[in-house]
Amino acid sequence: MVEVTLWGSLSAVAGGKARHDIEAKDIRELFRKLAEQYPGIEPWIDRGIAVAIDGTIYRDTWSKELPKDAEIFLLPRLAGG
């Protein structure tokens, strides 16, 4: 089980709920389960999401493993200069 927090805009398409407990071993499974529950999330996933795992920000590499009880934050993928 991992605890996932969605940033503002994303939680708006996830029933207005920011925090979700999800059984997922990697980013692929996390995204799949979120999209099953909240189809509105899918276009956001396609556009690219950054995944903070216990404080370190990763991109959306599917195979990235999620440690047990990890704290996950989904954040917008940003632009830089």
Add this chain to the structure above:
Amino acid sequence: MNFDPRFSGRQFASVGTRPIRPDGVDKVTGRARYGADFNMAGQLVGRVLRSPHAHAVIKKIDTSKAEKLAGVKAVITAKDLPDLTDGDAAMYDILDNCMARKKALYDGHAVAAVAAIDARIARQALKLIEVEYEVLPHVTDVDEAAHHHAPLINDQVFTEGLEEKPAKPSNVTKRTQFGHGDVHAGFAKADFIVERSYKTEQTHQGYIEPHACVASVNPDGTADLWVCTQGHFVYRQHCAQLLGMEASKLRVTSSEIGGGFGGKTHVWAEPVALALSRKAGRPVKLVMTRDEVFRASGPTSATSIDVKIGARKDGTITAAEATLRYSCGPYAGSWAEIGAMTAFACYKLENVKTVGYEVLVNRPKTAAYRAPSAPMAAFAVESAVDELAHELGMDAVDFRIKNAAQEGTRASYGPVYGPIGIGPTLEAVKHHPHMKAPLKANQGRGMACGFWFNFGGQTCTDLNIGMDGSVSLAVGTVDVGGSRASLSLVAAEELGIDYSHVKAIVADTSSLGYNDMTDGSRGTFSSSMATISAARNAIKILRERAAQMWDIPVEDVTWEKGHAVAKGEKYGNLSPLSLKDIAAKSGTTGGPIAGHSELVADGAGVSFATHICDVEVDPETGSTRVIRYTVVQDAGKAVHPTYVEGQYQGGAAQGIGWALNEEYIYGKDGRLQNAGFLDYRIPVCSDLPMIDTQILEIPNPNHPYGVRGVGETSIVPPLAAIANAVSNAVGVRMTHIPMSPPRILAALDAEREG
């Protein structure tokens, strides 16, 4: 590939030294080739016709007269760039920005283009194109545009991110929110509260090299594009998608780049040049004028920000809140979102809430500018933090130290921090001699902190070892400020050879796998990670070859300081083989020796800086001079310290220009009034003092050498540091950037009148 990116705390031989950059001689002799320095046989000159109106329906474009002019080889409009974006809204906006489709959305928006045999004929042809406009009401101010009665820029835009879907369209494309805790409860506990509104004006990245490219589309559908860009792989994807080409058939070569700072991260004129070349059947060179650069490329957001911060008497912040409105130009963006994420990132806050609003205006499409969106948010927050410290009677540095984020703090944007440098930069500033230097009349000192994320991303490198033992390193991240030197140092370090034997180049899109662009301070972070990985792969092969040469098992061969070493007493008489020895025999031990790497560089460490600034304000004229400036920033590990200093100094100088002088000025007609370097004045040599730097090295745990990005953070604190200094010099709180002489005089007058 099993690459271990973790920090290992090794001793460095090459990394941390300051050799001369490999591309240096070309650049001091005038031989380096930038975007406009490349030519092809039979090349035409491309020119773009731009809208003089801020907002207008394009009723009709008649190109027939232009087409008939002798020497004109192609004229194109949006019809020649059909929409192939297939529902990709961001790409559609880029397409529409390259060439207006139905409406001109800002002064300078491209509406047509020509290719002719020379510049004179191309200019004449532009005058022969007849465009019939229906001029619409426009809005250029971010606050006015957010009002419900403002002229609508796009009637299909309904604000995203609201709990209830809005019934009416709006210029506000999106609302975003970050934070945690309960700010109402937090403010209730505060003994002091500061609440203020701030504005910052729109600035341009101000790179000295205008956008330039040469496009050549062949009759068989293959094409070449030579272009100044921060990301040639990204440009290839954009152009291929917009022109309906296979990416592999479009070879994009990045020229030397004469500055980008975020402004060369997506395409502007390149698809136009390709479309012209396709239609004319000849290569087309398209170079923007400076006027076009200002009117139609760049710029950053103009902003309007409300901040409220409360603290107890003991100096503990109890709650912090900000509402941020950022202009996006006429297309949806996520600029306020980034501002909302970064605004309070320096602090440990129990209760924090930030809300961002993205606002459409009739100005050029907002582009990233060095730590995009962070400097404005930092200006507002760090001004309020300073003011709160004064109200509490606390020293501005001590107040920040008391509330600084640290390892384990939950960032205002969500995740929990690992090891970070905000505390150390503040401590360094507290003890810096600059803080104790005396000040004279009309002088003031200010300081401020800044935060930036830094990115990683997709990265690919090739490392080839020649038969003479010298090393060619091909990277795919464009070198914007000396990264070829840094990456050569990293290759030398990992292989254990001298820097002089490594030569790094930026490979074109057909020679190397995909790379994300050089943005988000990722160039040296990401490509050094990929270079280390490539070098480790090469070392594996070097060990195998040494084992062959010795005829012993590879498991008994280690790599130490540039040599293969046979381990074990039985090999006592085998003297180590140098990389050069092994390379010389490569033809007979299995052929060329190379190391390749493709990876997603993750875990870019966040970066913090604290700046100190002394200013002198002339109360008669309102003119402000920066008389001393110090940058303290965490680099993780400075690979080439001189170029790290250069990034610190350059960011500070851009911030000084932004703080004191630079701004887009629009007339009532919605036209840009100062589209040139004379009226949009960036700092010149005589405006600035020396800029002192102090590099801190708090290793990034997610990089083998501890490297963090360094390029962007340095532009985040200056706006606030200078505003705090000016406020301390004249006793008036400045809330509008830039603090140009008229604004300072107005603030002084207002203060005198009470």
Add this chain to the structure above:
Amino acid sequence: MAGVAVSTTINGDAVEYLCQPDETLLEVLRDRLGLTGAKEGCGTGDCGACSVIVDGRLVCSCLVLGAEAEGRKVETIEGMAHGDQLHPLQQKFLEHAALQCGICTPGFLIAAKDLLAKNPSPTEEEIRFGLAGNLCRCTGYDKIVRAVQDAANVMKGA
């Protein structure tokens, strides 16, 4: 339009070219003669990236007509090094990392050469005002000023 025939000297070499009456010296250098070391940053004389020296005078080549070079001596960045020997300013710019993107570098080197020819021992302030006609967006000028100071010292000793 009929071209103007021009005979001039560029970096010590006799050069002849035809140019249009309204063509700038910068356009002639870059587009007709292949000397692309001078850059166009603005075309209005504000950035100094196109700096060249004409008869001992520092000018923005975007503000000089190609026809005006008739009978004059033009010095550009391509003529600054002597063979494979870099000019001390070029060497010091490298050593001090006085360039990042490098687009302004040819203009700065020409302007600094002109400055040191007229004032071999400039103060920091004199360097800063002497180079105020050249824009650099990358460096904050710190390392440029230091490189010029260092080069001035080397050149005095030479």
